[in-house]
Amino acid sequence: MKRIDNDLLSIQEARILVENAREAQKSLAAFPQEKLDKIVECMAAEVVKNARDLAVMSQEETGFGRWQDKLIKNIFASDYLFKKLKTMKVVGIVAEDKINKTMDIGVPLGVIVALPPATNPVSTTIYKALIAIKSGNAIVFSPHPKAKRTIGKALEVLIRAAEGNGLPSGAIGYLQTITAQGTAEMMKHNDTALILVTGVPKMLEAAHKAGKPVIYGGPGNGPAFIERSADIKQAVKDIISSRTFDHGIISASEQSIVVEECIADEVRRELRNHGACFLSEGESQELSKLFLRSDGTINSEIVGRSAGEIAAKIGMQVPEETKVLISEQKYVSDDNPYSKEKLCPVLAFYVEKDWLNACEKCIELLLNEGQGHTLVIHSQNEHVIREFALKKPVSRVLVNTPATLGGIGATTNLFPALTLGCGAAGGASTSDNVSPMNLINIRKVGYGVRTLEDITKISPPGSEVRSKDDGQFVVQRSGESSQDLKNLLVELLEELRTR
Numbered sequence: 001m002k003r004i005d006n007d008l009l010s011i012q013e014a015r016i017l018v019e020n021a022r023e024a025q026k027s028l029a030a031f032p033q034e035k036l037d038k039i040v041e042c043m044a045a046e047v048v049k050n051a052r053d054l055a056v057m058s059q060e061e062t063g064f065g066r067w068q069d070k071l072i073k074n075i076f077a078s079d080y081l082f083k084k085l086k087t088m089k090v091v092g093i094v095a096e097d098k099i100n101k102t103m104d105i106g107v108p109l110g111v112i113v114a115l116p117p118a119t120n121p122v123s124t125t126i127y128k129a130l131i132a133i134k135s136g137n138a139i140v141f142s143p144h145p146k147a148k149r150t151i152g153k154a155l156e157v158l159i160r161a162a163e164g165n166g167l168p169s170g171a172i173g174y175l176q177t178i179t180a181q182g183t184a185e186m187m188k189h190n191d192t193a194l195i196l197v198t199g200v201p202k203m204l205e206a207a208h209k210a211g212k213p214v215i216y217g218g219p220g221n222g223p224a225f226i227e228r229s230a231d232i233k234q235a236v237k238d239i240i241s242s243r244t245f246d247h248g249i250i251s252a253s254e255q256s257i258v259v260e261e262c263i264a265d266e267v268r269r270e271l272r273n274h275g276a277c278f279l280s281e282g283e284s285q286e287l288s289k290l291f292l293r294s295d296g297t298i299n300s301e302i303v304g305r306s307a308g309e310i311a312a313k314i315g316m317q318v319p320e321e322t323k324v325l326i327s328e329q330k331y332v333s334d335d336n337p338y339s340k341e342k343l344c345p346v347l348a349f350y351v352e353k354d355w356l357n358a359c360e361k362c363i364e365l366l367l368n369e370g371q372g373h374t375l376v377i378h379s380q381n382e383h384v385i386r387e388f389a390l391k392k393p394v395s396r397v398l399v400n401t402p403a404t405l406g407g408i409g410a411t412t413n414l415f416p417a418l419t420l421g422c423g424a425a426g427g428a429s430t431s432d433n434v435s436p437m438n439l440i441n442i443r444k445v446g447y448g449v450r451t452l453e454d455i456t457k458i459s460p461p462g463s464e465v466r467s468k469d470d471g472q473f474v475v476q477r478s479g480e481s482s483q484d485l486k487n488l489l490v491e492l493l494e495e496l497r498t499r
């Protein structure tokens, strides 16, 4: 009975939220970029002041990750992101070509429904709110139930700062009674323009069923390839710091290391020097039983936990300084959890004869899971790097950098994002690091620069009209098809004249 009441309440709340957001967005749509930027600046500034409390609260509520790293992510998603956003023109006239007489106008989409994950609840919420308001959209959240207090608190901070600086009331909102039915109602509401899902694979089907455009940041399974020319010390340092960041819950993080045989021992030695513990075959077997639940989904008991906590779950004691657990593997398969996303500081270790075999292994891993996401290569050989980049089924190839921070754009110049598109290969609508540019439509404006007469006049019988790169038309003598084109243009012109 209570459940039914909750569902009804949630559905009602969802409708009101989306409808209020739609009303608010009507006035927001008329805001110039400068006014939107001022609001975004105030949101970012206010959230920075609360970044530490929110990080601590997030770890306490979900049990996932380290608050110290969450603090870094919260500042990245507010202060750092704002610095990037303030240079961008997203709404109004965003591009103008005076020579060719065309113009692009950025038009907000309307109401965005956003689902943040329990793994990065605060940073993803801040990021989504900032990019939505920057692009003149309203945004309503359905918080992950496991992080609902923290996401609610983050949103209260953002809403207070935004509304205090001119954001129409209702333009940012969130569901307080969270049920699957209420979330589905928000997603399929007539006034919803787009659904922005990060993590939360269980809600993806409902999102697609809503019949709206969906942007999804899905699971990763990125390998880190260490090629023989790499700076091995630096590569290992990058991999360990990346894999341990927030206890390994960012989807861009390295899930396995692939090395060339000739440097394998040196890499192993360096990994041990940096706090890696290589598991025996028996320990690997025991641990592998913990990764997945019986329904094949990731067991949240090991997600975002430290290496020591994970080892303890199989009765294994590791030295206090242990940062990652490594399992030597040969094969990739759907039922080998080491060859899939693990969301904790555990890495698989593969040794391959040469870089071409390593290339194949990386592809195999990505086809097993995480297709369209991210991969990292450590190498000084530009030829190998380029070959590697050309052939991998990923949307991001990172070079000589920690994948966690490189993928989200902290140690690279990729757009700072906490939703990483996985492209068509990953069943997603974009391969971008999702930015405000993914939350607008571009209205194309084209001035008339030639008439149909101009085109037909320059096209004598037996010639072909072609367009050049600079947009000008040229006439080339050729075969019969050019006559057909000429006839078609003349007919079209006649038809227009007689209308």
Ligand SMILES: CC(=O)SCCNC(=O)CCNC(=O)[C@H](O)C(C)(C)COP(=O)(O)OP(=O)(O)OC[C@H]1O[C@@H](n2cnc3c(N)ncnc32)[C@H](O)[C@@H]1OP(=O)(O)O
Residues within 6 Å of the ligand: 115, 117, 118, 119, 120, 142, 143, 144, 145, 146, 178, 179, 180, 183, 198, 199, 200, 201, 202, 203, 217, 218, 219, 249, 250, 251, 252, 298, 299, 300, 303, 343, 417, 418, 419, 420
């Ligand atoms: C840049 C980045 O790194 S972003 C991507 C981060 N990656 C991820 O988050 C990885 C994907 N996530 C997962 O695999 C899981 O969420 C885990 C393993 C992290 C956690 O799993 P769990 O603790 O079991 O939580 P899970 O996400 O499955 O959600 C629990 C329940 O809440 C439901 N739920 C989640 N969000 C919502 C929502 N907005 N509204 C209603 N219900 C929701 C789920 O459907 C699920 O329902 P069920 O119990 O009926 O199956």
